[in-house]
Amino acid sequence: MSGLYIHIPFCERKCSYCAFYSFPRPWKNEDGFFQALEKELQTLPADFLPETVFIGGGTPTALDIQTLAKLFSLLRKFSPAEFSCEANPGTVDRQKLDLLRKSGVNRLSIGVQSFDSRCLETLGRIHSAEEAEAAFRLARAAGFENTGLDLMFGIPGQTVPKLEADLDRALALNPQHISIYNLMYEEGTLLTNLKPQKLDESLERDMYDLIRRRLTVAGFVHYEISNFARPGFECRHNLLYWSGGEYIGVGPAAHSHWKGMRWANTADLDGYCANGPRRAFDEKLDPEAKERETLVMGLRRLAGVDVSAGLWKTLGGNFRTLEKEGLLVIEGNRVRLSEEALFVSDAVFAELV
Ligand code: SF4
Known part of the structure; x- marks a missing residue:
């Protein structure tokens, strides 16, 4: 989709x-x-x-x-x-x-x-x-x-x-x-x-x-x-956006994520009108960075995220610490923010990026 x-x-x-x-x-x-x-x-x-x-x-x-x-x-x-x-x-x-x-x-x-x-x-x-x-x-x-x-x-x-x-x-x-x-x-x-x-x-x-x-x-x-x-x-x-899905944004300052690439148009309305879109950045996503990003975006959803075995290896310690602090709930391979963490989600995300 x-x-x-x-x-x-x-x-x-x-x-x-x-x-x-x-x-x-x-x-x-x-x-x-x-x-x-x-x-x-x-x-x-x-x-x-x-x-x-x-x-x-x-x-x-x-x-x-x-x-x-x-x-x-x-x-x-x-x-x-x-x-x-x-x-x-x-x-x-x-x-x-x-x-x-x-x-x-x-x-x-x-x-x-x-x-x-x-x-x-x-x-x-x-x-x-x-x-x-x-x-x-x-x-x-x-x-x-x-x-x-x-x-x-x-x-x-x-x-x-x-x-x-x-x-x-x-x-x-x-x-x-x-x-x-x-x-x-x-x-x-x-x-x-x-x-x-x-x-x-x-x-x-x-x-x-x-x-x-x-x-x-x-x-x-x-x-x-x-x-x-x-x-x-x-x-x-x-x-x-919250599940790492693909989208293309058009217009100045719009962001896109499509086929493993991510880019953003420059925030420059005059330039856009005169010359069309120019990219402020254009990058191929490193698979682990992409997975971490999907995790953090996915944690915005109350249903949480299924975490891959690879990510468990890198972030398992962080997950356990956050669980002990009452900020994360772990159910099998799935993690989600606790009710307590919803209001301070940015602090939790900072531990995972
Ligand atoms: S200026 Fe007001 S109406 Fe326009 S985008 Fe910002 S918040 Fe929305």
Whole structure:
């Protein structure tokens, strides 16, 4: 199984916390971007038949309806089983949603982040909580049965009751999928530069525990550190990333892993528009490095990973130590993070790379 990722590097406005490779619209050379994207799509290997397509960014739905139609005309040759698109509530209307449905998109991921107006303001989001709810209902009305919400916790000023209220409002919409990430203070972002009062780590851990409890009681499967789904609605595209699967990313800054090679396009929108994609790196994966990488990515899944005999030889000691510390669970050849380790997974991964 393989997947195609399309990076649309445009947004309505930059959110305060965002370190993704994206620029506010209008962009001086959007036509140049789509011409370069078309050319890059034409260079995909003939035997690349993705079963999942994911349009992310950036904000694909920030494009106007004509540009969106152009984007989908470039993707007509694909017929994936899962076709996802990210959407920002401040940028969707019925016309765009109808176009997405008509173009084959069958999974919508709506970036809400919070339903609390102060938190939305801190994050620099372009929409209100009510607009986010309206966008979700509009997506349902347009026929999106598989619709998810992206939320955040650990936002400056957020409290446990505020988070509970966010979860209540999210659950009231009855989404199929919820991603909920701990806010990261990425270098160079407006939020980081403003040096806000960060939440205590112990409070963030309480929040994470609350999220896990509430969403599992509500019938969601906690299948990846930050991802919850109704049974059968796990994101197949992201599961590819977490299981060492093959994918090709197009657009500036997109990453790929295909036939033992890994590469990334340079994060250079001007260069992409002018000359097409250039590679920031291009490497053949050393089998052991690849196995370790697959292990660490796989451990993000709560189901864990089957470890090969070779890797047991190199990492068996580390596994046993982490097990003694209560951070890893070993069942035969399979290892998985303990419940205790889910919130501190990066520290566990650092012991295994
Ligand atoms: S909408 Fe998403 S990609 Fe765009 S600036 Fe905000 S967080 Fe970043």
